[in-house]
Amino acid sequence: MVFSSLTFLYFFLPIVLIVYIFLPNRMTVPLGKQKNLSIPARNLLILLTGFFFYAWGEPFYVIIMLFSTMIDYTAGRMMHKFDNNQKIRTVCLIISVCMNIGLLAVFKYSDFIFDTVNSIFGTDIINPVILANRRINDIYNFGLSEDRVALPIGISFYTFQSMSYTIDLYLRKIKVQKSFIGFTSYVTLFPQIVAGPIVRYEDVAAEIEDRKVNIGKISEGIAKFSKGLAKKVLLANNIGIIWTEVKAMDYTQISAATAWLGILAFTFQIYFDFSGYSDMAVGLGKMLGFNFPKNFDHPYLSKSISEFWRRWHITLGTWFREYVYIPLGGNRKGMAKTLRNLLIVWGLTGLWHGASWNFVVWGLYYGILIIIERVGFGKILEKLPAAVSMLYTFLMTVFGWVLFDTDSMGKAWQFLKAMFGAGGSFADSTAKYIFSSNKLIFIICIFASTTLFGKFAMFLRKKKRLIYAYTVPAAVVCVMLLCTSYLVDSSYNPFLYFRF
């Protein structure tokens, strides 16, 4: 299920929230004489609804998620039980990490690996996962993909989250979660299961045990959720139509202006779609009493690439820094090692976004840009006027998106050339039409990428408390009505993270 659907908004969400609000955190069920069973009622509800939410979109591969959860839970308990035996603890960690990486390797990267091997050696090996799918289909007719491995939704998010638990436990940063319901509810927590943010166990450990839900938190959550929904449905979906159109064109024929409008449209689409999903997740988390970490912070205002990645998909950057970059030695082991570590981290970051060379190149592109900033260009950027360094950073991200969303390196190259006029003209009637019929949405997107709206809200909050207080419910209602009218006729409502 996705948040931006009528099924979620009008059926799943109200039912789950109302039951949840009226449940206590723990419930005591009398079991005959002097025996009482204490059930973590809210956690149990989160577990069940999360399972339903996930299985709605992934009815078969939900077993993979359960499998991974059980292994990580058991690994955690074992590490705790053999607290004095460092060897057993290490084995537990290795099992957990290998299992999670293994699931990713099989379900996310196996096609890519076999394709690469086959093209290098000219072989024709069929991916065993595909063979398995065919067998299952022969027997049960589940309609599993027989051509390419269908990536289980959210696998890159929940494997990373589970790993954060076992790794941190190994490093003794957190306490063990003894309750299976408690641990599973962390993994299946529906706000963040399909598209992040990557909530580390550490972030919510205390809230899993005990959390408060009140009118203030719920209304704050509703406001945040509505903001995210508006970003996704009103901004991202609308500007995304332009990119869908341009992306399908013949790149050797399009004018430079068309190419720029197209990739700028994607630049805004991916930002509002992704940060919209994160806002919705944070908002839903609030309604349930959780505080998820921030995932986006106006990234297009960054003055350097390093800063951009501190403001874009923050939880992913944090994860790679904590669990890959720092364990590799970070920047404390001399220049050569630092460079090596940066390239590893950025290659992996690229690969995390999808199993294709485009993503690897995209990741390494950022790795190189960041290395260039490390060796001195960063200092120059700091000295330049803010507008110049911001423009530099923005343009570099735009070129990055070309690598990211054109389907092959050949196409990416063609598109980049088209942006500089290789299509034969600077601006044709197509570009003029795209511009004139979409100027409004572009202008709104530009403003919404800045801090202006936020600053205005802060101003109201401080100086005109009363107006601010009533603006929130009014805005929420407007957004809900508008989004519903767009969702009822949703000829275009893509889910962009199917490759993550």
Added chain:
Amino acid sequence: MLKKKKRLNVPNLITCIAFFVLLIFMAVMTIVLPKQDFLEMENDYAEKFPQLSAKAVFNRTYMNKMENYISDHFAGRIGWIKARTVLETSLGKQERNGIYILKNRLAEKISEPDYSLADKSAAAINKFAESTEAPVFVMIVPTSAEIYADELPKNAPNADQEKFINYVYGELGKSVSTINIYQTMLSNRDDYIYYRTDHHWTTRGAYLAYAAAGKKMGYDPVPSEMFDIEHAGIDFIGTFYSKTLYDGVEKDTLDFYHLANGSPVTEVAITSDLGKDPEVYESMYFREYLDKKDKYASFLGTNKPIVDIKAENNGGKLLIIKDSYAHCYAPFLTQHYSEVTLVDMRYINMPLKSVIDLESYDQILILYNASSFMTDTNIAKLGY
């Protein structure tokens, strides 16, 4: 322990109440409101409540159907969609779901045609014409997007239909006679020749083409004053309307052209399934459709593989290979031919000669509008 005195925050309470009331109200209304089996606007069946089964769950069809069911039956569905159209057009957007919104007309957004498909279709027609004895005529009718191109939004992408028609006519060989009605339509653009809300031409538009084609096809067209015009379909809203739900365009009127001395038609036989017996009717006009949304289907019904019209006169036999533009065109021809047979290639998946006795026809007319000629891959079947 001192408890902090809690003050109720009214705006927060309003936010919560408004949010939940809206969600629950719409959900309850969606559940309790009566369900429609047919979506008149979309001209399509609504999703039925899905049956639960392990297979349907595991291959996800259950979930997909449930989501479609909720969307098709969502309370106030049409109102929600119209609200979006009103909002977007008032913000200056002149396009919705592939339809341009003009001053008092909707028009199809037609992208650049695939000329290689046109080559294939033309080659198939050439091959077909060489293999048949009867003379073959081709008429490609421009659509309203071409005739009113000057009213489209500035710089709007719009395929050049005149260029396309001339290209196809140029590809057709000596054994094919082309009928060019482009100028006829263009010079009558102030007349009511295309529906404002539908993709078809009006009966008036079809009449003008019929009159213009007479010379080439060898009949004397009946002068337009001879017809009694019946405004049979009032407040007709067509396919373009369904795609936009835009109310700012005047509704259409659908006309039947009658002759004072009555219709020469004796029998209309419609074959819905090839190989089965046709259903036989007395009239070319199916008045039951006049009360429905798809009023254009009152001309010879919806698209079917074969429609055979017999008329009382001593003219020859005419075969029309066509799209739905021919449905309001064929009635005029019953004045001049004793039998007019309409064939829709989309539904014929075997060689035409195995379905129709081609030898028995005196003339063959291939009639398509430019938009469907650009995209229809079934014309190429004529070459088999």
